[in-house]
Every structure is written in structure tokens, then in C-alpha cells.
Amino acid sequence: MKVALLQLHPLDDADSADPGWLAPIARNLGNLGVDVLVLPELILPGYNRPDAHRDLSQSLSGRWVQQISSIARDANLAITFGWAERAGDQVYNAASFIGADGAIRGHYRKIQLFGPMERQSFQHGSDDPPVFEYRGHRIGMLVCYDIEFPEHARSLARHGAEILVVPTANPVGYDHVQEYLIPARASENAVNIIYANYIGPDGDMAFGGGSVIVGPDGRPLASAGRSPAILIADLPKRTDFADDTLSTQLGELRA
Known part of the structure; x- marks a missing residue:
């Protein structure tokens, strides 16, 4: 499977409210044969915008999901994106995986909220x-x-996941996550991980970039520095050794 991630500066107000800017990028990646594109956390309506999280949040049937679905269909690739989801009176830090047919294949609401703003x-x-x-x-x-949190990745691996898509908004000063924790999660569970971050200032905070695609042996397949980037990689399948190792590890946990 060929995957890509987009590392970008936090968007301005107009772009963070309307994902139309994504269409030409997705189309170009689709033409390159990319199967899955991963965007950062809360790309809609922006991460460090607590004023907008409730006011601009939308439902699963709202305009944002419809627009991303249309972009995915037109580009013939799947898109994973983070966004503020409204469900009744509640607002969630959510991510959705939209297939190349425009259908929602996966949807998730973040469990481990980080910091007082979230x-x-x-x-x-x-x-x-x-x-x-x-x-x-x-x-x-x-x-x-x-x-x-190791238990989340391990639970996904136990349920058969071989690829983890992870929209993120990791600030400056937390580079150990990309450098050490993501490779560790990949290696200990024999999974591929696509970890898509922002780069640069966002109001009173700044993001550290360092987005990475890691293989099941924990080695980076592609990594970004501290500038906007598009990473593309062909994901390897688990090797027989990795499968045996994971099976042994999971068996020991169940014992």
C-alpha cells in the first residue's frame, strides 16, 4: 500500500473552515498512485483555536465530511483527517478515514485529551x-x-491492525515522541505507523514538525524535518519474523 502524509503550517481562518484547498494536493497524490493520505489533528477548524472548536464544530453528516468525501472520490484515494465533531451537546476531538469511494470507513474520538485547552x-x-x-x-x-499510551496501540494490534493512522498536533519540545515513541510503538506491535504533524507557530504555541512514516521494524520509511512536507512511502508487510514475534508477545500477555 502506498501512503502519504501532509505536514503543513497551521491554516489561516479561511482555509481551516473550508477544506477546498486540499483538492489539488489530493488529486496530484492520487495520480501518483497513493492509496491513503493522512492529515494532522484538528485540521478543521484548526488545533489552537478553542474559540472555534464549539462554534464551528460539525456533525458526521455535515459539510466538512461531505467535502472531504467528494475530494477523496475525485482523487481516488482515502483521506484521514482530524476535526471537531459535534454530537448533540458534546464536541469531540475526532478523526475520520474516508475511502476513495467517499464512504466513511473508520471514525474515532480521541480518548487521551492533552492539556487544559483540549x-x-x-x-x-x-x-x-x-x-x-x-x-x-x-x-x-x-x-x-x-x-x-502503549495499551492503545497494543489493543489495535491484537485486533489485527497492521497500519495505524495517527493525525497529530505535537508541539515544540516533544520531539521524543517522533524520535523514540513512534518507532517503539511500531516495533513492539509489528505495525506501520503514519504520524502526521504540523510545523510552525499557531497563536501562542508552536509545532515541531518531524512527521514520520515508520515500518513494522521501527525504522523510518520517510521523515520530515522542520518545514512543510509531503511524505510518500510504500508500506512493507509484516515479515514472518515480526508476525511470530507479535504472536508470542500477545500469547504471553494473555497467559
Whole structure:
């Protein structure tokens, strides 16, 4: 499976309210044969915009999902994106996986909210992270801080996930996540991980970039520095050794 991630500066107000800017990027990636594109956390309506999280949040049947679905169909690739989801009176830090046919294949509400801003803006998700099949691969979803808790990645691996898509908004000063924790999660569970971050200032905070695509042996397949970037990689399948190792590890945990 060929995957891509987009590392970009936080969007301005207009672009963070309307994902139309994504269409030409997705179309170009689709022409390159990319199967799955992963965007950062809360790309709609922006991460460090607590004023907008409730006011601009939308439902699963809202305009944002419809627009991303249309872009995915036109580009013939799947898109994973983070966004502020409204469900009744609650607002969630959510991520959705939209297939190339425009259908929602996976949807997840972040469980591990990070810092006072997220906890003030959002309700904690209560459902287990999903695992679903797409183009012959089992895919699991997490959002940013979730991946730093080993049990979430391990649960997805136990349910058959071989690829984890992780929209993120990791600030400056937390580079150890990309450098050490993401490779560790990949290696200990024998999974591929696509970890898509922002770069640069966003109001009173700044993001550190360092987006990465990691293989099931924990080695980076592609990594970004501290500038906007598009990463593309062909994901390897689990090797027989990795499968045996994972089976042994999971068996020991069940014992």
C-alpha cells in the first residue's frame, strides 16, 4: 500500500473552515498512485483555536465530511483527517478515514485529551479505537497523545491492525515522541505507523514538525524535518519474523 502524509503550517481562518484547498494536493497524490493520505489533528477548524472548536464544530453528516468525501472520490484515494465533531451537546476531538469511494470507513474520538485547552474544548471519547479493512489491509486509528499510551496501540494490534493512522498536533519540545515513541510503538506491535504533524507557530504555541512514516521494524520509511512536507512511502508487510514475534508477545500477555 502506498501512503502519504501532509505536514503543513497551521491554516489561516479561511482555509481551516473550508477544506477546498486540499483538492489539488489530493488529486496530484492520487495520480501518483497513493492509496491513503493522512492529515494532522484538528485540521478543521484548526488545533489552537478553542474559540472555534464549539462554534464551528460539525456533525458526521455535515459539510466538512461531505467535502472531504467528494475530494477523496475525485482523487481516488482515502483521506484521514482530524476535526471537531459535534454530537448533540458534546464536541469531540475526532478523526475520520474516508475511502476513495467517499464512504466513511473508520471514525474515532480521541480518548487521551492533552492539556487544559483540549479538556475544556472537548469531551473524552469513550469508544475503543476502530480497526477496519481497506484495500486488503487492516487499519487502526488513534489521535496524537493516544499513541503515547502503549495499551492503545497494543489493543489495535491484537485486533489485527497492521497500519495505524495517527493525525497529530505535537508541539515544540516533544520531539521524543517522533524520535523514540513512534518507532517503539511500531516495533513492539509489528505495525506501520503514519504520524502526521504540523510545523510552525499557531497563536501562542508552536509545532515541531518531524512527521514520520515508520515500518513494522521501527525504522523510518520517510521523515520530515522542520518545514512543510509531503511524505510518500510504500508500506512493507509484516515479515514472518515480526508476525511470530507479535504472536508470542500477545500469547504471553494473555497467559
